[in-house]
Amino acid sequence: MNIPELKIGDLIAKVPIVQGGMGVGISLSNLASAVANCGGIGVISGVEPGFNLAHYHRNKFQANIDGLTYHIRKAKELAPKGIIGVNIMTALSNFEDMVKVAVKEKVDIIFSGAGMPMKLPELAKDSLTKIAPIVSSGKVARLICKQWDRKHNYLPDAIVVEGTEAGGHLGFSVEQLEDKENFSLKKIVQEVLEAIKPFEEKYARKIPIIAGGGLHDSKDIAEILSSGASGIQMATRFVATHECDASDxxxxxxxxxxxxxxxxxxxxxxxxxxxxxxxxxxxxxxxxxxxxxxxxxxxxxxxxxxxxxxxxxxxxxxxKGNFEKGFAFAGAKVYKIEKITSVKEVINELMEGLKNL
Structure with a gap:
């Protein structure tokens, strides 16, 4: 198949892959810049990005602002021509402050889930930073579009649809997670596309859908792109890379x-x-x-x-690798990962596979 570019307004990613934001400290400037340099969209996690700083336990609030500022600047320095995003969970106690930092540092795009980011347009107004909510249903996509339209006269620049097989926190009940038929990623993508149609017509513009959750190989990507998504989100595949910010x-x-x-x-x-x-x-x-x-x-x-x-x-x-006091979030297909490789090798493998389908 032909590999489409992912267009989000004036942002054009040659590789239609958004690397999902992974906290705490799994996707920071090193991983994000590596993905951006390969033509995808690299994403820094906004969850406790200052955890490694000396003043974190003294002044966590300031350390996280300093950490996010540092990683955005570092990623831009390492990938001067790449697209750098930040994932900032709505549920964060310092959500608004972290968004303001990202906007001030002129990050290319903010992704926001774990709740409905109703204030996001107001926080990012008068900036070039794109904003993209993360949703798990057509209903939530419609609610966000309706509210942003009514209150801010603004539509999402893109929408991320996260399915039941994603790693980390999930926007589904346990019962829904078990109902593979009614809650497949493909079906949710189609529901979201239907839900946003009236808003696309009103504003005479397309809202690109980026879909993810349990995507592992080229066939997974092809299936989701053919269901109407403009790009895909992938996180778990990028953990077992040399460039990932996590410990060995x-x-x-x-x-x-x-x-x-x-x-x-x-x-x-x-x-x-x-x-x-x-x-x-x-x-x-x-x-x-x-x-x-x-x-x-x-x-x-x-x-x-x-x-x-x-x-x-x-x-x-x-x-940090101290599993006696912690654990790892991961996507449903993590067991398919067999070795540590590079970001470039992962992306090349996926893109070559797509070309041959």
């Missing part, structure tokens, strides 16, 4: 993962999440709250008194 131990957890190791957990933020089973998860869910874990107040929905563990702390520990 984190990458090894992906390579070692078997299909039966992939599980759905209930995250402290009240959403299901897809993770790789390990001893930390077993202990937490069988024996209760571990000792010595303090809440670092990162997410709005989290209630420290009721949660079994601090999600941010667990992900920071895992990023």
């Amino acid at each position: 131990a984190f990458k090894q957890a992906y390579i070692d993962a078997k299909e039966e190791d992939i599980m759905i957990i209930k995250s402290p933020v009240g959403m299901p999440g897809r993770a790789i089973r390990n001893d930390f998860i077993k202990k937490v869910y069988e024996q209760g709250k571990p000792k010595g874990i303090k809440c670092i107040n990162c997410l709005k929905p989290c209630n420290p008194k009721e949660t079994l563990y601090c999600i941010a702390d667990a992900l920071i520990q895992a990023q």
Whole structure:
């Protein structure tokens, strides 16, 4: 098949792949710039990007602003001609401040999910930064378009549709995750395309759909592009690369993962999440709250008194390879990853495969 360019306004990605944002610290400037240099859209995670800074535990708020600023500048420096995005979860307690930082640093595009980013157009107005909500249904896509149209006279520059097989926090109930027939990515993409039609007609412009969740190879990509998506989002495939910002131990957890190791957990933020089973998860869910874990107040929905563990702390520990105190989120097809390679090799393999389909 012919490989389409992904056009988001005046942004044109030669490779129609958006690298999904992965926190904490899995996709920072190193991974994002590598993807951008290969023609895709590289994405920095906005979840606790200052976790490695010396003043993080003294002044977490400032450290995260400093961390995001640093990684946007670094990614732009490493990929001067590439497209750099930031993924900022609506559920973050410092959501608005992080968006303002991204806009100030002139990031190319902000992706925002884990809730409905109703204030995003207001925070990004009068800037060249594109904004793209992440949705899991046609209903949510319609709601966001309706609200943005009515309140801001603005439509999303793109919409990311994240399906049931994605890694990390998922916008579905456990029952929906098990209903493969009614909640396939292809079906959700078609529902979203239908839901946004009236808004596209009103504004006389197309909203590109970027779809992801469990995509692993060229055939997966071809199927989603043929269902009407303009591009795809891929995250898990980019973890086992030399350029990924995670520790070697984190990458090894992906390579070692078997299909039966992939599980759905209930995250402290009240959403299901897809993770790789390990001893930390077993202990937490069988024996209760571990000792010595303090809440670092990162997410709005989290209630420290009721949660079994601090999600941010667990992900920071895992990023560093300390799996006794943390775990790794991953997509449904992580078990298919067999070795560490480069971002360029991953993208070349996918694009060559597409050409031959």
